[in-house]
Amino acid sequence: MQVNSEPTTRQSPSRPPRADPLxxxxxxxxxxxxxxxxxxxxxxxxxxxxxxxxxxxxxxxxxxxxxxxxxxxxxxxxxxxxxxxxxxxxxxxxxxxxxxxxxxxxxxxxxxxxxxxxRKDQIGASLGEFVETNFLSEQVVQEKLASVDVARKAGAWLSGPGGAERVAKEGAAVIRGAFKVLNDDDVQAVIESMVRKHLLTPPWGPPVGRLAERIFADGHHHTLVDLLVDRTVDWVRDNHKTVSRLVSDRSPQWVPQFVDGLVGDKVYVEILKFTKAVQADPQHQVRQSIDTYLTSLAQDLQHDPVMIARAEGIKAQVLGDPEVRELASRTWGTIKAALLSAVDDPHSELTVKFKAAVHDFGTRLVVDPDLAGKVNAWIGDAAGYLVRTYRSDIAGVITDTVARWxxxxxxxxxxxxxxxxxxxxxxxxxxxxxxxxxxxxxxxxxxxx
Missing domain, CATH: 1.20.930 (Transcription Elongation Factor S-II; Chain A)
Incomplete structure (x- = not known):
């Protein structure tokens, strides 16, 4: 029988007895x-x-x-x-x-x-009951934690030399271990199910319409309209020949060529003048017409069954089964590769910022008594809940362990x-x-x- 600092469990009857050194x-x-x-x-x-x-x-x-x-x-x-x-x-x-x-x-x-x-088993039961009654008391645990001031001590360690590096190192080990345990297919299946539940199953029309309505009501779309008008003016100004050719191509064959040229020039000038007028006047009729159309579109997306059905058709075309699976695969692959690359590189932006955040949090725990008090209260409440809920199970470990000796x-x-x-x-x-x-x-x- 090997003797060490902790008793071992009872020898299985199917095994030969061990040699007892004592x-x-x-x-x-x-x-x-x-x-x-x-x-x-x-x-x-x-x-x-x-x-x-x-x-x-x-x-x-x-x-x-x-x-x-x-x-x-x-x-x-x-x-x-x-x-x-x-x-x-x-x-x-x-x-x-x-x-x-x-x-x-x-x-x-x-x-x-x-x-x-x-009386080994009775002693174990009494010991477990004694520990549960006198040590695993919510009040005792909370008073002890309050006297220790865990938050400030943890803050001093985190803000001290090597604290943030140790947390980052252990966190990296946890992330690598988690990725080894997680099955890629299972994770992709979870992502795919979440995409289907939260993105595909709900209809797109009403929420898109509500979002668009708020955007149009606040005038945020005017920047996009300005950009489109500016691009139109630039295109017209740079494509004189294209406009003239479009006019001549559509005129009757019996019209003389020089007439086509005059008409084309006139059309070009009028188009350029019109687009510049739209560009210069924020209250131009064209802009107001665009606002009216977009507002009507937002309402139709929310209330018009035909428009809602069209939005659903677009959704089905954009995100079918193959697209959703590919999206889930790409999403998980990107997240996994990015995290593994970041945690393996001690100089990566993620690691550096994480260390800085841990160090800053530790410093705040030391210098900010309000924050330290809140953290101590959270720790005390969490410990109290654990003791209150699992005290019998924790004490049962002693009783069960002694029973197996x-x-x-x-x-x-x-x-x-x-x-x-x-x-x-x-x-x-x-x-x-x-x-x-x-x-x-x-x-x-x-x-x-």
Whole structure:
């Protein structure tokens, strides 16, 4: 049985028993080769104290034998005998008491002995209940967190050297781990379902119409109209020949060519004059007509079934099944590649800004008492909720863990941790028993003797 700082679970019946490196031999613990350095030191100290206690018992027995044999020749040895006799009684009684905690004394199943192996599960349940009642209290946890001032300490660490870098490093590891765990097909399917639910299933006409109505009412479209008018004026000014050719191409064949040229020039001049007039006058009739048309279009998109159906038809043409799948694939691929590239590069813009944000947040926690107070309150509320909701489950871990321990192994481990101190009980019992025996014998000899 390997001994370490925490008990292990009960050995499965289907497996052969493990070799126990800690066995009782002549009242001393034998240290096995698999003990940790700390446990080996404790086992050696335990063995030493057992030898000391046993040595005192043997010493008292030897003194008792010699004193008992020689007390007739030397009457004063009666006092020595009484002291040795009391010391033996005290040593044996305390040996029995200490041993009864961990095993059956001399292998005899005396009632109310081997307390720890027999009552292991009850001890675990009591320990779990004790922890739940006295430590997993919402008030206790919140008061402790308030006294610690977690926010300021966390802020000092975050704003100090290496804090932001450590957070960024751990965050990068979390992101890389998440991408390894996530299945690309599953993520793309989620994105596709979200696109269908939030983008394709709702009709486009009414929301687009409402958005357009607000834009047109606020006049934000005038910038676009100005741009279109400016482009039209530029095109007309730069395409004199194109306008003249359009006029000549559409005139009858019997019209003389020079007439076509005159007509074309006249048409060009009038078109250019008209477009410049539209460009110069913000209240031009053409602009007002455009405003009227766009306002009517926004209303139709919201209320006209025919226009709404046309908008749905456009949506179906633009975003069919293949397009949606491709959109989901491209979206996930872009996000994944961008994040992996950013977290792998310590000098990337994302990493640099993230470190700066973490450092700034830590500094604010230190210098801003209001923010620190809010964060401490959030932490306290969160801890209180966790304790209030899961205190029984947390304490149950102790009870269940102790229940899975092997009884003999648990007893040996506890003895290893506290057995050295318990051996002082045997030593003290020997000394106190000797003094008590001497005092009782002396008192009786004075009274009756």
């Amino acid at each position: 066995r009782a031999k002549n009242g001393a613990a034998v240290v096995g080769q698999h003990l940790s350095a700390g446990d080996a030191e404790k086992a050696a100290a335990l063995r030493k104290m057992k030898l000391v206690a046993l040595g005192l018992l043997i010493g008292m027995a030897v003194i008792f034998v010699f004193a008992f044999a020689l007390q007739k020749e030397y009457p004063w040895l009666q006092y020595v005998r009484a002291a040795a006799e009391g010391g033996m009684v005290g040593a044996l009684a305390d040996w029995f008491a200490v041993t009864a905690l961990f095993k059956y004394p001399m292998g005899i199943k005396i009632p109310h002995t081997a307390i720890i192996p027999r 092997d009884a003999e192994e648990t007893s040996q481990k506890i003895e290893l941790q506290v057995g050295k101190d318990l051996q002082f009980i045997r030593i003290n019992g020997t000394v106190v028993g000797s003094l008590a025996g001497l005092a009782i014998f002396s008192a009786a000899h004075l009274v009756f003797g």
